[in-house]
Amino acid sequence: MRLWDTATGEPLGDPLTGHELAVESLVFSPDGTTLATGSSDTTVRLWDTTTGQPLGNPLTGHTEGVGSVAFSPDGTTLASASYDNTVRLWDTTTGRPLGNPLTGHTEGVTSVAFSPDGTTLATGSGDTTVRLWDTTTGQPLGNPLTGHTGGINSVTFSPDGTRLATASVDDDIRVWSVDTGETIGEPLTGHWSSVIDVAFSPDGRRLVSGADDATVRLWNADTGQAIGAPLTGHESIVYAVTFTPDGERVVSSSRDGTVRMWDPAAGTPLTGHSDSVLSVAFSPAGDRLASASFDATVRTWDVETGQQVSTLVGHTGAVSTVAFSPDGTRIASGGLDSTVRIWDAETGRPLGAPLTGHTDEIASIAFSPDGTRLASGSFDDTIRFWDTETGVLEGEIEVPSGTAAISVAFSPDGRILASAGNVGTLLLWDTESYEAVRDPLDVPGDSAVGSVAFSPDGRRLAASSYDSLIRVWDVEDWRPAGEPLNGHQGLVRSVVFSPDGQRLASGGFDGTVRLWDVSTGQPFGDPLRGHDYPVVDVAFSPDGTLVASASYDTTVRLWPASATESQLCDKLTANMSHRQWRDWVSPDIDYRQTCPDLPIAPDPAGTQ
Template identity: 45%
Template sequence: MAYAGGAGLDTTKTCLEGTRTEILRHIIDWITDSRVGTPRIMWLQGQAGRGKSAIAHTIAAWIKDAGGLGSCFCFARDRLAEHREEKILTTIARDLADRDPAFRRALADVVSKDHSLKTTRDVMQQWQRLILEPLSKVNGQIVGKVVVVIDALDESGPDASRSHILSLLTSWEAAHLATNFRILLTSRLLPDIEEALSSCQHVTVTSLDDVPLESAEHDIHLFVSNELRHHHLGGVIGPKEIDQITQRSNGLFEWARLACEFIKRKRAGVQIGIPLEGHTDWVQSVAFSPDGKRIVSGSHDKTVRVWDAERGVQIGNQLEGHAGIVWSVAFSCDGKRIVSGSEDETIRVWEAERGMQIGCPLQGHTDWVWSVAFSPDGKKIVSGSKDETVRVWHTERGVQIGNPLQGHTDWVQSVAFSPDGKRIASGSLDKTVRVWDAERGVQVGSALQGHTNSVQSIAFSPDGRRIVSGSFDKVVRVWDVERCLQIGRPLHGHADWVQSVAFSPDGKRIVSGSSDRTVRVWDAGRVLQSSNPSQGHIDWVRSVAFSLDCRRTVSGSLDKTVRVWDTERGVQIGSPLQGHTNWVQSVAFSPDGRRIVSGSLDKTVRVWDAERNVQIGHPLHGHDDWVWSVAFSPDGKMIVSGSLDKTVRVWDVEGGVQIGSPFQGHTDWVRSVAFSPDCKRIVSASEDKTVRMWDAGRGIQIGHPLQGHTGWVCSAAFSPDNRKIVSGSKDETVRVWDAERGMQIYNPLLGHSDWVWSVAFSPDGRRIVSGSSDKTVRVWDA
């Protein structure tokens, strides 16, 4: 059965002890009320930021300690594909089976008599057969309270994604669950949820919006005081400032939490994506060996561990020696050594094969070592520290080379050597990037500075001479790559985070999409907004693209519409393209600009007349799950689509029909599809961790799957000469493949510290650009 990973209880998200006591007591009283008429379901609702999730996790932790947690399932808007509706009941059934032997036997009996239950996506069938039927078989055998917590139902996706869950929650069977069963549900007050639950007799409603402001502010004051109590802030944060933060939060815990995070500016650990188990605390840093066969990890448990990347097992014993958290690890280019940097202010070098420390610790930093890296020839190590310095070390002799590289005014979070080893780059919480001469130990040029918050998205211009960046500071900036200078003034206009930026194909314009629900077009030459913001969408803009002549922009949105815009004037051209019944995930212009294709969560592909703003023909039906990616062939005669139904399909643009049978082979959802420039092949990337090539005409797979990634493959693209394929993955790597021989070319491109969502070749094929959840874009020599 399909289960939702990472959707369970997270004890790091619970309420601070001593806060939310009244609401927690209210919920606990409801759980422990043994009267027959007590409602089986409580709906805890309130506006975003009220702290619903923290309360849900606190209750789940409390009832788990009491032995009564049946299951905890938490939806998340950024994990829609993983935490889908059809996975909630299978996950709850599994958790109930893990908790209670009698339920486990009953569930096994039900499934053994009907093996189709292992793969069914029918939520109502899951409810009847995987939950209710086993419960009826063990009626009276389960002792004590059993609580199921469902958090953030409003983040499950569009209305249709939770309609079945709401139906079963309001059903007769839910109302007549055993008296010891309780379901705690949290969400914002959305119309469909309110309509279903507010008048339901067996659902009791509790609103956090009704909590008196004085009570909320009391708890927020305790929270803020606790969060900032142990941080050395140079006397900047005192009782007066804590009072101001509390008052400005206006009763919203999430606002207070984000304010504290901004003030502390402390990076949290990131757990490794593949199931390599052994560490006893957070995994902070991971890296592949140059040959891709091993992985090294550093952890809050103070150890370094080496893993077999293929088999997923630990190699030898853990590397012990550090007396604090291991913040950063890296392999040398020959794979023979490992370097680690730690909270204990030291750097250690290890022999990768035998798992032994080489020499004494490298000492000199006066605070935590955040980041370490080998030079390309392995003879030097660079380190960045909380002490605001960068230091260079001699690998063989274990001594510092020259003086510390000083200039940053805050923690140095990231360091790297240039490919030729002559330069070092460092990134810091002081919001700057600095470049250093590795031989002379001096800074090269001025710091690249301007942003006042995290950079969310950046992209190179087609000629590679400029970079555009979009940030959580709501600003777009353009930079001269050679001179390390900002070009012109910041591009102001967005009223919320800038989520996505891109250059037009001719490099003359920039398009940006934001959480403020607008698309904006900017003059890249004059660094001015070239038109008014393209306003019209009533929900997030999910995808944007230029027409080839750059005169128009198309956008797809969570509001289920596609809209076309005049690039120069920033006005919508015609009416919205309406027809999709769910979020529009992907949009693209045909090469001649006459048509638009869109793919949606309603499982259809639609083709539109870009001039008349009308749909051409009927929707292209065939996929039986969300359409995640669409693209035109370079000649404009075909469309390719990839779906969560694990298939790739090709469509005839003129005839509006599917060409041949679905391309089958992937064993999990297809995330990305693209044609080769010569239109003869298609590449697809999937959550089954493979990249596959297909014969576009015959619909058959070419060669074996391209294997090597250890996590979902999120994006893939051909090079302009058809000879290479680039792929980006959840495993944090970028890989390049020989499209003719079906083999990986050289080692994985390492550097990203989170999922790689998007990859592309430059027009001349000499460079690769990748975008990642680590908030960086990286450029590689192809």
């Protein structure tokens, strides 16, 4: 065994040696000063985490290997579970056993856990049962918990102690009421092989599991529903999983020799569509996301949980575009059936009859900033303006023949509508007179423009084009604002400003989502990868913290869009060392303690 410095990644002292066979389980005491280990050699050992030296003699008594150890919340008692079918309790100060072994299981005991208040002990066994014990008397509490059809690999209490989660060889996870011993809801199913470990999030609202199928999965602990798709990357059995103390990340270890840290919110796929997803839009409150798909549906999603909320059915062909009204009460969609439809965002029911008049596919829609009008752009070379209350057509713009209106966007004051299409020009229209307000803005090479977007302050206009570039214009004089943004490998289908106007998000046929600094034109971080096919639409959440992306791979993904310095510091345990600063930042820049409340990591021994 080795101890490691979590700030530097360096080993702390020499390996801890003493066990004669494999170490099967280890756990830190609540105060971090002691490490307990259980081994195939039938012994339990306690170690001083500062010196790495053993504390007293091995704890002996088991006649088979020890597969699980756990400290009581106050650190005074240690429980050990053994393949000899027993559990033993030990005084951590004296190393002496507390009472007789806990007996009752008919096969090896594989997992043990104390309740948060320390009064109850849970054990899981190869005999398929879970048992609860009074830690003071050593007596069983009620009957064994039965329901699993395979051996138990892991048991864990919820933070409030009212629930117990169990992972089993039968591929399932079960959640139990500690008071009644009854299961809560149906088993959590999804892993296709033995579930090895399970853990609650610090707030008790989620579960994470790791399995023999090499995947990590997240679950809603209240509903039992899966959260997002499985987290994949390990190449072998996932042995252990846990949440970070802030609950924002998951850590997993595997037989493949790696430990991985996952951000469940980073690129989490929302699955449910059966064909390409063509458009996404956040609700103004940011709690819902709408997606439009080639499967002829619009779907809404809970942004926090990733769960589908509703399916809007009515279009007779692919739905190519979707938008929320500014007040969040309505959803508009347009599709291959040449219609625009308006839906009640809460109920998912259509509001009135479809808006008809276009003679070809609807490519884009946009609500006016005040929500009273809806603009629809079509491949029939027209843009139509509709009254959102009555559905009455208010006006129409004809774009040059054969160019189509692939994308439309209102300026923040609602006075100008920008449109773009198959020819490399951006057209700007007066939304009252429906006349052009100036000559077209040209895109070099006549490359088709996939998307247009105004900045929130109306001072800039961005356009993505099929030549792999993104261009930004200054609205005051309609001159380019710097050089084109270059990074995508292939056509760029979508672009959108962040709510503060400082960043752009773009999605391209290279399957990536990219973030850009508007002031410098430089990429903001690395490309966001995860989609298997082209990304055709992107949207910022109203608070600017998330980007949603739609892809031909049938999924919607949610990505973290930014991280403040304080948010990054919350995830660290120390500032980088002076040596790391010189190596990673620059020897010519004075050291800065980026996180004032955190210590500075020491330099490795022998360095200056």
